[in-house]
Amino acid sequence: MKSSPPTGSERTDEAGVAVREAAVRLSKTSDPPRLDAELLMAHALGTTRSHMLIHAMRDEAPSAFEALIQRRLAYEPVAHIVGRQEFYGLDLEVSPNTLIPRSDSETLIEAAREAFGSRRAPRRILDLGTGTGALLLAALDLWKTARGFGLDASEGAVNVTRRNAARLGFGDRATMDVGDWTQTGWRDGLGGFDLVLCNPPYIEAAASLDPDVADYEPHSALFAGPDGLDDYRLLAPHIRALIEPGGIAVFEIGHTQADAVTEIFAAEGFAITLRQDLAGRARALVLS
Numbered sequence: 001m002k003s004s005p006p007t008g009s010e011r012t013d014e015a016g017v018a019v020r021e022a023a024v025r026l027s028k029t030s031d032p033p034r035l036d037a038e039l040l041m042a043h044a045l046g047t048t049r050s051h052m053l054i055h056a057m058r059d060e061a062p063s064a065f066e067a068l069i070q071r072r073l074a075y076e077p078v079a080h081i082v083g084r085q086e087f088y089g090l091d092l093e094v095s096p097n098t099l100i101p102r103s104d105s106e107t108l109i110e111a112a113r114e115a116f117g118s119r120r121a122p123r124r125i126l127d128l129g130t131g132t133g134a135l136l137l138a139a140l141d142l143w144k145t146a147r148g149f150g151l152d153a154s155e156g157a158v159n160v161t162r163r164n165a166a167r168l169g170f171g172d173r174a175t176m177d178v179g180d181w182t183q184t185g186w187r188d189g190l191g192g193f194d195l196v197l198c199n200p201p202y203i204e205a206a207a208s209l210d211p212d213v214a215d216y217e218p219h220s221a222l223f224a225g226p227d228g229l230d231d232y233r234l235l236a237p238h239i240r241a242l243i244e245p246g247g248i249a250v251f252e253i254g255h256t257q258a259d260a261v262t263e264i265f266a267a268e269g270f271a272i273t274l275r276q277d278l279a280g281r282a283r284a285l286v287l288s
Contacts, residue, residue: 015041016057022069029073029212036078040068043082075211088138092164097156099221101134105199107283108250109138111275112195115248115286122146122194126242128235129153130176131221133161135197140170147173149190153180153220181231187238196242196249200224200231202257228254232264239287240268248288255281 013021019037026033042049044065045056071081079085079100085092087101088109094100116122121143127136130150140148148170152158158176165174179186201224203209213222224230232251239249249270253261255277262272262285270287277283 013061014058015045015052015061018061018065019057022065025069026072029075030078036072037069039078039082040072041065044068075215077212077216080216085132087132087134088141090134090137090141090164090168092132092134092137093160093167094132095156095160096216097154097218098131098160099199099217101132104277104279104281104283105134105252106138107275107277108135108197108199108252109142111250111273111284111286112139112197112248113142115250115288116143116195122247124191124193124244125149125195125197126190126193127151128181128196128198129200129221130161131157131199133164133174133176135199136161136174137164137168137170139195139197140173141168146194148175149193150174150176151179151181151186151190152176153178153182154218157218157221181234181238187242190242192244192247193242194244194247196239196247198235198249199252200235202228202231202252202254204228227260228257229260229264232261236264236268239265240270243287248286250275251285251287253282253285255283258282258285261285 019041022037023034026036030036038049042052044062045052068081077100079094085094085101088106123146125139125146125148127150130136130152133150136148136150140146150161155178158178161176165171201222203222205223205226243249258274265272265287273286274282275284
């Protein structure tokens, strides 16, 4: 009698076959679905995606892979499932307490690198709303003699940043603390910095977001009032006092907000340069 093919957890597909089938199933919840399937398979195999693609696509698919796919089908972000996200070449821990670092935000690091050029390096760097520490640690990796300070209103986020700094070897150059710029006296004792980096909340309160963002990422780090500009208005009067002579601040903006945010900072006397991301969208303002 001919036996039935194994199903569910009994299947013994090769990893490559399982990835291909999973990509089809993820096509309605992931973009791109093939990449998500590959990242989840690599995580299930306990290896990197590049190593898996070269060496392990014919290995047996682990039974744990199906549970990971089910989580992604429920729109849970891949970064949360695997607990990691790459940013500017750094492998960062992420958690539901933090925004997931996105490649668009690397525009801020590139803008700062070009602003300083080869003439000098920033000595003190401030990251406002540090989250995972992505901007702060990328800057410290770029400028090897700099020291940095990260501030975030979420204690959970600060703890993630501290772990990332320690694991990546920045523990002696990076300090993080809980601080809320909506509260009086938040910048007391911070001093001055050569470089201030900030990716504040900037999404309109009524905006409709994809489920993997709206249901899983912290709303306090996403939404900023009816027009998405509340945090820029709160921060703008304080930035000049945080910048040392010759220093700059670099702020991330939503791609439709360049004019509105420029107006807010211009009212504080800043000279402002707009930077675009790799897709050609407005993404950062350099203030000097």
